[in-house]
Amino acid sequence: MTRILFIILTIVAAFFHNSKSQKPDFAPKNKLSTKNEIGHDKIKKDTTKTVNIGFADKFEKLPKLTFKSITEKEFQSIGRKSYIKNLKVEENKRFFYIQTAHEKHKFKKYKDDGGSKGWNGFEYLGYYPATKLFAIAENSTTESLGFGELFLLNSSNNYSYNIISFGDARVELPIPSPNNKYFVYFYNASYQHKNCDIGVLKINDKADPKKYLREYASYQSKDFATEEIVWKSDNIFLLKGYEEIYQNGKWTKKYKYYLTEFK
Template sequence: MSPKIINILFILTLLISCNQNSAKESNKPKQSDSAPKKETVKAPVDNIKPSKGKKILVGYYDDYENLPQLVFDSVSEREFNKLKASKFLRSIKPKQKGNDFYVETAVRTHTFKKYKNYGEPKNWYGYQLKGIYPALKLFVLTKNSTADHLGFGELFLLDSVTDHQYLISSIGDGSVETPIPSPNNQYFVYYDNTMYELQNSDIRILKINDKENPEKYLTEYAYFNSTEFAVEQIIWKSDQCFYVKGYKQIYDESSGQWFKEFKYYRTNFN
């Protein structure tokens, strides 16, 4: 075969190869077509699944185990009654539609199912908005459900500014009691009375930190486990001192009735 013919065949081969590559490139999707479109983010109806890094779990027993234990002293009823409980939650009536209610933060609007009986399979299920801490700009919500005639719950705080959600670990089956902020919002104290014990309770303290680091906004600080009393009421006296109205359940055989025997306690911590 002559060199001229070889050159012609080589040029034809190059042209065919270039055309094929051009066709492949034209069939590829353009970057603007394949890039995901931004959509408005809404919280799922049935459970809370915020974007990564926004849901923070606090209050696990393991995190308290190596922390200082609170020490309580007995005080008189008269001393306890000198204290005045502060109103730390403000009630809110959220927007509602059908079985849903809405809580709006600076970032997005969250949609939650109302707590009610939905029949099988969920039965009683849903969320309740307990209010907002005005100074801290935190919503307080609980998620509740029932299964086999048992109730389950969890409490979480939703930051109206950062949109972070702080789920406070349940001590028993139900949610813990609403955390009570200290007078200058330096600490939260919360408790849970053991459902199956007459005079057992857990008292825990969370330190309230700077919101500039939202992941460390609430940190475990101190705790107390009581086998002597359940908690009826907690009142702060200062940011490092609070009082507890505790009780034991006593059964009166003569009347066949249970009644509460109250005792009062105080703790100071640094």
């Protein structure tokens, strides 16, 4: 009996010695590489750093813009200012990289092969120096249908602001007001000739990054699509709208001009 007990204790001791000498399966990976470079999927999955804005149900509860007609001369009298720069970023044939204060983000470039072959990827659109935001589009194609989303990546705090589209494709680049109080952006409806949606976002204090951009006002048009928007002041912007008309065997644009003011 004593001999059997001795054998059992010997086996148990050997098992525990073996267990301690082996590395555990959950040993942490190299933290340096994950800290310095993260893939584009990391931005989407890290919900603590991602803020989705532009939801239709939120805009429905907020003020609606009202427009009045103006002349082309009034519209053209407003000077244009550059608000986004084509800041050079590191890139190669397959990827581009954006360095923020916290890490280096890696994005697979978008390539549309056409036909029924699906594809997805990202497109670098520029940098807003005043607000320190990189503009990036995520595009995909499925069975010849295109889809897109626009998001703004903050270079200082690593927050990503995804602007929900009014349709399948992404919205146009947001245009900041003169003193960076608001962003305005628009989406022209596909397969329509005089329809668009317009969204206004309030730019808040960066001290609270989760509330930095917030829905403020919107407009849904069935009378015009949007070609250009220019700000006159922080609460007035002018719009060049159009309706596509089919005549003489081709589509032509008939332009109209508008102004809106909000508080």
